[in-house]
Amino acid sequence: MKYKSVFDIIGPVMIGPSSSHTAGAARIGRVARSLFSREPKWVEISLYGSFAKTYKGHGTDVAIVGGILDFDTFDTRIIQSLELAKQKGIAVRFIEEDAITDHPNTVRIKMGDENGDLELVGISIGGGKIEIIELNGFKLKLSGHHPAILVVHNDKYGTIASVSNVLAKHQINIGHMEVSRKEKGKMALMTIEVDQNIEDDILKEISQLPNITRVTKIVE
Template sequence: MRFKDVFSIIGPSMIGPSSSHTAGAVRLGRAARRILGGMPERADILFYGSFASTYRGHGTDLALVAGLLDLQADDAGIKDALELAEEAGMSVNITASALRPAHPNTAQIRLRRGEREDTVTGCSIGGGNIEVIGVNRFDVKFTASYPTLLIFHGDRPGVIAEVTDVFRQAGANIGYMEVDRKSRSGDALTVLEMDGPISGLWTERILRLPDVRRVCLIDLAAKEE
């Protein structure tokens, strides 16, 4: 497990009664927005477990939509998130599932923006921290606590070596890596958590590599590009 700073242990500055149900949900929404590449036109949110039974009382629905609007956890606008989403042209549909999830505070977020559609499944694990456990039917795990790259690519020998060589040449250090694939020689997803900010030049170089189809940058500490 990578070290967490003392403020993530104490808890975040936030609006709302629960760091798990509000601050964590905001963070999950912001991470999902980064994966999509901007504000969604449509968001279908499915809550599981404790989220499903208490989201209205704890404002989890408002918090997650606020995250999709890229609001911070301490933004007073969270209470008006549904109205703000409607004004911004975002269609929101929220449902609850009776299925028992692996973690009680779990949400599946299906987003659409133009022709792009992404499905992100994540958990709020306490103290405003999150863990994303699935992206577009890939089983991967990351926390979005560090600058993170999602690299969608074909599964062929040498792709991961070519990707990591980009960072070797840049003198950048990879703190965590995970790979999942849908089938042998099919589609794959590589997740890289970096120890420092990620330059747009790096992502451009990775995009030019053979069999790399898409790159998503998640850096919640940086301004959205």
């Protein structure tokens, strides 16, 4: 069941015109910004399906960039996001893709600076709800509507249990968890949605566990 209340069906408080093409797009952009953890110097946005056909008319372009600038769905600055990004010196490029995807409202966001880059694929499933389905080549399923931590780690025995034990010790309840790996015994990505925002000291404790490479959080 994708919708938990009537408010999910109506959609979020937002700058219009469309909950899927505008609010959902803004949320995907904001998750990308949260995972990158800083303002990028350049952004490449590839649009697929319905997004590619209608992104200018429905404001999908300004919404995604607004999210990347860390604006919420109701922030009126979204309307000027392209100009604001230009003023900040962020190079933004849009690409209309012809490839057929599993979902019509699909976007691939690449962003970076001199210190690194990030690649994310998200879909807007309606009512402002989203799913992040790929991150830096790892397959995942992240709603972006709950606090979450993403743990990059070596695919070694006991690593998942050690992270779970830290969360249990601090009485953090796991709502959804999955692990993705590109190759057995190599790097893997642990995606954990939880019921409450996680404090930085807990993230530090997880980051110091054996086989952990990086820990990133998404706040609610």
